[in-house]
Amino acid sequence: MASLNRTDLVAAVAAESGQSQSAVNGVLDALFSTLAKSVADGTKVTIPGWLAVEQTSRAARTGRNPQTGEPIEIAASKGVKISAGSKLKAAAR
Structure with missing residues (x-):
């Protein structure tokens, strides 16, 4: 079974969406931050x-x-x- 690490994920999403890897990385950071805050708040x-x-x-x-x-x-x-x-x-x- 293959594995997809964060670097590979960022590259794949960037290629699929036409966005830069930097932009995709920033969106992932924001997504994970929002998930962490929401879960910590019980949401x-x-x-x-x-x-x-x-x-x-x-x-x-x-x-x-x-x-x-x-x-x-x-x-x-x-x-x-x-x-x-x-x-x-x-x-x-």
Whole structure:
């Protein structure tokens, strides 16, 4: 399976859109910044058909130390959930 890093992505989008790589890179920076701020604020970002990004919460829970078997408390935390939309899922088929 091939991999596409950020440099390759910027070059591909620039070629597809006719924009400069510098302009595309700036747009990606702005996109990622906006996504980060929105998710941090608890706002769900949805691009219909392509993807949805939202903050999730994990409750505090009791775990177990795998080496000693002793119970340990795991603090509550927040995470990020990214869901593929129908167009992205169809492209993967």
